[in-house]
Amino acid sequence: MAQFYSANRRVATQQTLNVTCHDLDGFGQGVARHQGKTIFIPGLLPGEQAEVRITEDQRQFSRGRVTKRLNDSPQRVTPRCPHYGVCGGCQQQHISQQLQQRSKAATLRSLLTRETGAAIGDVVSVGADAYGYRRRARLGLEYRQKSRALAMGYRQARSSDVVDITRCPILAGGLEQLLAPLKELLAGLRAVKRLGHVELVMADNGPLVVLRHLDALAGEDRQRLLDFASRRRVMMWLAAGGDSLECLWGEPPVYQIDDLRLQFSPRDFIQVNDEVNRRMVALALEWLEPGADERVLDLFCGMGNFTLPLAKRCGQVIGVEGVAALVANGQYNAQQNLLSNVTFFHDNLEEDVAAKSWADRGFDKILLDPARAGALGVMSHIAAWSPRRIVYVSCNPTTLARDSKVLMASGYVPARVAMLDMFPHSGHLESMTLFLKDSGVCAK
Structure with a gap:
């Protein structure tokens, strides 16, 4: 909804425009112009025409959302992720890698x-x-009391809510394959309501999981985690709080660069x-x-x-x-x-x-x-x-x-x-x- 102002009162008026996108900004938003003013439009690509609803109107620029796209750019591609558009992890899967x-x-x-x-x-x-590249990710864990189910995923776009994901095509293959069995494991823990997040790392010597838990884990939960790690050959680390880290199963992770072997801690910064x-x-x-x-x-x-x-x-x-x-x-x-x-x-x-x-x-x-x-x-x-x-x-x-x-x-x-x-x-x-x-x- 565009906002128009007068000296005496604030007037809110809806405005719909027909525009042609001519560029992308640094965040992948479409850029159009109307009567000399720049309009930023998520999801629109150069060369595409669309009906656009103005959602924010400032002196120097406006923001809008597409209500109807009238044609498709050759650079528009079909996103591989079933959660794209809801999950906040990616914003440009509809854009070809070359154009990005x-x-x-x-x-x-x-x-x-x-x-x-x-x-x-x-x-x-x-x-x-552009896919299967991400060797490190942090996924939120949210127990939903109403459905009595655990959600595991990234935060929703423009929200703190967790999007319960089943796939993540940008993850390294070994990590994406862990998503379903890992969620099933965590959902079955006695401590399921007191879990914080899970970090996934694909090291050169195998996949690694860091589980952040808010309370001490019961012996039964620890055994389930240990069995999962040893069966699937996944390095399993526990983070109870602060900087504490406990290796439940596995060895220190490593990666190689320039024929050198670098050992690192699960929380150390490495390029994604x-x-x-x-x-x-x-x-x-x-x-x-x-x-x-x-x-x-x-x-x-x-x-x-x-x-x-x-x-x-x-x-x-x-x-x-x-x-x-x-x-x-x-x-x-x-x-x-x-x-x-x-x-x-x-x-x-x-x-x-x-x-x-x-x-x-x-x-x-x-x-x-x-x-x-x-x-x-x-x-x-x-x-x-x-x-x-x-x-x-x-x-x-x-x-x-x-x-x-x-x-x-x-x-x-x-x-x-x-x-x-x-x-x-x-x-x-x-x-x-x-x-x-x-x-x-x-x-x-």
């Missing part, structure tokens, strides 16, 4: 150009199969999309060009996703991370992979790091992979260290643009940009940018 990637790359290029004023060239798209992560690491190494006699710094390094592959190629690598558990895992994985030229440090990179022991001299090259808040606290130090190459991996293009300005003010230019399609069918936009010190030097 083009739209995200165009959005990234437009935002960086607008915010930094830099001449951004072609944006490389790094993607993989295994194949895109592999391609991202390979591209970062190509862009950074680490040399055997060089000193490389990896900031926000986690447990060594980039750090350890770098250590195979250069003289010395310093990894800095703000989460102590990840630092410990990084050190352990370096030892297990016989890499003696890498050192991990636990430091808060939002604070002044100038006096830190690892920052006592310059670095030849730097890689950083911050969280959504970006890396503003350390950008001036990076510029002062004056490395020849910087690779910035970002999960938020807005903070990437902000931080890029600091580097550009010190003479760096964005030489290459890649859109990393880490989360197909969603509006998440990840990217990687190569910065070079000399504007006259082109990347190889």
Whole structure:
């Protein structure tokens, strides 16, 4: 319902328009124009015409919903998920993967150009199969007293309600196959009314389940979980509260990157999309060009996703991370992979790091992979260290643009940009940018 205002009273009037979609925004919403005003319309694709009901009318833009689509774009595809449109996990399964990637790359290029004023060239798209890619997921558990049934799934779009799912085509196959038997198991526990959520992880050495339970589990429930885990070869971990984790059955999970074997805790951050992560690491190494006699710094390094592959190629690598558990895992994985030229440090990179022991001299090259808040606290130090190459991996293009300005003010230019399609069918936009010190030097 569009809202129209006067000085004396508020008037609500319904308005229906016929519009033609001409673009997608960064979240996959259709973009149309009517009488000079932009209208954002979920579910509409470029080239499609539709009758649209205005649901929100602001001074600069409006929002609408499709009441009748008049034609179909060639880029419209049939979603594979039976829960699509209700479940809030995906927003773009009706869009072909090619159009999703083009739209995200165009959005990234437009935002960086607008915010930094830099001449951004072609944006490389790094993607993989749009289905069966997700190796980590958290599913809500909700016991419904009225039906006396357990619901297990993602949150509903624009709601906190759990959508009871039977399938999830974006999950790695081994995890999707667990959905039905796992729900049946949990529904039969005595503690079914006091379960919080379940986390699924597909490690390279098998599937893993972390069950969050609110009360201590009875011996009967523990035995059922143990029997399920051993029968199906599923690593089973229990989380009673806080940071506590108990391995009920199985071994520590691992994943491989660049022929390295990395062990991690079930709650450690790992990239959700295994194949895109592999391609991202390979591209970062190509862009950074680490040399055997060089000193490389990896900031926000986690447990060594980039750090350890770098250590195979250069003289010395310093990894800095703000989460102590990840630092410990990084050190352990370096030892297990016989890499003696890498050192991990636990430091808060939002604070002044100038006096830190690892920052006592310059670095030849730097890689950083911050969280959504970006890396503003350390950008001036990076510029002062004056490395020849910087690779910035970002999960938020807005903070990437902000931080890029600091580097550009010190003479760096964005030489290459890649859109990393880490989360197909969603509006998440990840990217990687190569910065070079000399504007006259082109990347190889």
